[in-house]
Amino acid sequence: MSSERITRRSLGDRRPTVDWSRVDALTDADIQAGIDADPDAAPVMDAKWLANARLVDPDTKVPVTIRLDRDIVSFFKDHGKGYQTRINQVLRAFVDHERASRRTGN
Template sequence: MAIIRKKLSDLHVSEERVAEIANMPDEDIDYSDIPELDEAWFAKAELRMPVTKEQVTLRLDVDILRFFKAQGKGYQTRINAVLRAYVDAMKKGEA
């Protein structure tokens, strides 16, 4: 339940709405917009393991760090995404 509360709070859902959702009986949940996962779906499915991350110490220019931090939570993830885009672009240039 703590994970659900965290995810909903990230979406700026009020505490009252979080409590309402948490206390909703399963039979009141509308699943009609979720397609059935049949044998054909599982036949095409592939297992993808999450990419591991490594903790590092990195020195950044103060203005760069302030820029990313000013965008709010998840600034390290955004920095990683920018670096990922650069690496992917560089790899494409090598091909």
């Protein structure tokens, strides 16, 4: 058997080394200069976008209890997460179609 000492570590044992005194010494100007020099730190919002932005409240959903055929629910659930949203989308398409038909008289 070897006299070599083996130390086991997991990835969770790694701790990044940070020179906190250096970080604490940074001024706001130093931080801003670092951001300005970083090409990946581009601003998310520019003035033009911000001038045209508007707050849009999403349509509110109403909780309901509805009885559906088992195979209908299974069909939507078989396509993965979000089955209630898909059922809502199908109903939305039907309602939109019906409303358009009534407007045109068809």
